[in-house]
Amino acid sequence: MIDLKACPLWLYRLFPFLRWLPNVTPQAFKADTIAAFTGALIVLPQAVAFATIAGLPPEYGLYAAMVPAIVAALWGSSWHLVSGPTTAISIVVFASISPLAEPGSPQFIGLVLTLTLLAGLIQLAMGLARLGMLVNFISHSVIIGFTAGAAILIAASQIKNFFGLDMPRGAHFHEVLIQFGSHIPDIQPWVLAVGVVTLVSGVLAKRYLQKLPYMIVAMVVGGVVAAILNAQFGSDATNIRTVGALVASFPPLSLPDFSLTAIKQTLFPATIIAILALTEAVAIARSVATKSDQRIDSNQEFVGQGLSNIAGSFFSGYAASGSFNRSGVNYASGARTPLAAAMSAVFLLLIVLLVAPLAAYLPVPSMAAILFIVAWSLIDFHHIGEIIKRHKRERIVLALTFIGTLVDLEKGIFLGILVSLMFYLYRTSQPSIRELVPSHVNRDNPRRKFVPADIDTPGCPQLTMLRVEGSIFFGAVEHVQKHFRNVDESDPQKKHLLLTSRAIGFIDLAGAELLAKEAARRRKLGGGLYLVGVQPDLCEMLRRSGQVDTIGEEQIFRRKGDAIQAIYPRLDSEICRTCRVRVFRECHIALPDGTPREAAG
Structure with missing residues (x-):
């Protein structure tokens, strides 16, 4: 008696009915x-x-x-x-x-x-x-x-x-x-x-x-x-x-x-x-x-x-x-x-x-x-x-598929698929982008927990931290670029942009070029673009597209703590001197130029 449950995988692929044959009681x-x-x-x-x-x-x-x-x-x-x-x-x-x-x-x-x-x-x-x-x-x-x-x-x-x-x-x-x-x-x-x-x-x-x-x-x-x-x-x-x-x-x-x-x-x-x-x-x-x-x-x-x-x-x-x-x-x-x-x-x-x-x-x-x-x-x-x-949105897909099927069976399916794909592309072309700020709880924790920004949790006047949740591909480039530019256009002091990249699922050549152009633009403004938590796929695309050199390997960090320690000295000390927000623990120790906070007043 052949034990069908012990068959090799190739045999199941060749004769898939062997999978359900033992269920015929x-x-x-x-x-x-x-x-x-x-x-x-x-x-x-x-x-x-x-x-x-x-x-x-x-x-x-x-x-x-x-x-x-x-x-x-x-x-x-x-x-x-x-x-x-x-x-x-x-x-x-x-x-x-x-x-x-x-x-x-x-x-x-x-x-x-x-x-x-x-x-x-x-x-x-x-x-x-x-x-x-x-x-x-x-x-x-x-x-x-x-x-x-x-x-x-x-x-x-x-x-x-x-x-x-x-x-x-x-x-x-x-x-x-x-x-x-x-x-x-x-x-x-x-x-x-x-x-x-x-x-x-x-x-x-x-x-x-x-x-x-x-x-x-x-x-x-x-x-x-x-x-x-x-x-x-x-x-x-x-x-x-x-x-x-x-x-x-x-x-x-x-x-x-x-x-x-x-x-x-x-x-x-x-x-x-x-x-x-x-x-x-x-x-x-x-x-x-x-x-x-x-x-x-x-x-x-x-x-x-x-x-x-x-x-x-x-x-x-x-x-x-x-x-x-x-x-x-x-x-x-x-x-x-x-x-x-x-x-x-x-x-x-x-x-x-x-x-x-x-x-x-x-x-x-x-x-x-x-x-x-x-x-x-x-x-x-x-x-x-x-x-x-x-x-x-699903209500629209349901109605169009139902009506289309009544008119023509296959065209109804294709109409429904087309409309659902349009909604899907619309959603994926507009990935969620949220501003983050350091949590005031356990400020000294080296893990640097970030939380969504709101009125009660103001952020740094010079550094904006954004989290992109989705893919940066050719269809989403315009949407992401608009958010990046809104940062400094709404407040010219915010020349530095830190992008937490752990939630970026996919990036194509157009997305890699967007990051490179944004890095170059911010350098001209006197700031910079920084990436933290870069996933292997994103890193590989940046290397294959040749954009790592444009962005700068020194601008890419594994942990948030390392990123903040590297970025803080690049901030404008004069702005930090009068700042009362002081969201980073470094802010309470010294100014970006190294002047002790007590001496700075």
């Missing part, structure tokens, strides 16, 4: 099985619809939900993310390839497979290059806004199925609302009845029958009610549609078009799809992880998504990403490990092969009702309320 396996079966039922009508949107034969949607889902689950990092065809990616696939070939034609399919392979290779390369850190710029507010917006889109996409209306597929959110308002007189009462019964039974089962999978309970109840109504009044009278007949076959092997022309035609759209799919997948993984208290490895998620699309291109699948519907259902159904996502693909295959005729009787309004419940559970009302009440 009998209880976890049971929960994963139930979640997998539920997810397989959910994806049946969706996969067919997505393939149709992408301009592919219906079975290609089923194929895209099989092999890619297994590979992504085994080589990803999320416990609950389920990969497969999505609405947004399907739309992009159709828009990219339809100008090049007739939808549904062999040429079209070949180009889609090439597109999928290239997208997977790009995603894999990004993962191996450890570019997953880029998703760290997706803030929590963006994820919550995206989740809420996507949940609304899920519900909106099911309105026509829940009410039995004939509405165009793929319409925008506002168009769905307009269409629904104009089609209210056309609501099918029996279809609505099945949907309402399913919805109510699902809510009640979730609340009172917690030991049973409420989704399956709701599906069974809805299916039985639909069967009774059809038997009583006839399907032509009730207009209750079902999923329909499914193609029963294994995902056949396929070969992308490797011609240079096909690669040139699909490389750019493949890059777009790769980035959009990664953004969507990681955003979904992180949004679900906030509920399950899991840590997502973005680099591993990139690798998993890339491998899933590479594998899918050779098994008749088209570009896949994280599925919000299936991932939400997977989590809500109680999945414990990624095995649930992998088994959902297996169950989907078994359902297609063995019980396709039975699945064809599953009512479409029942599926819509289940997705209504899922969509409601995905909206994080608690954190939305906290953000609205307490965080002004």
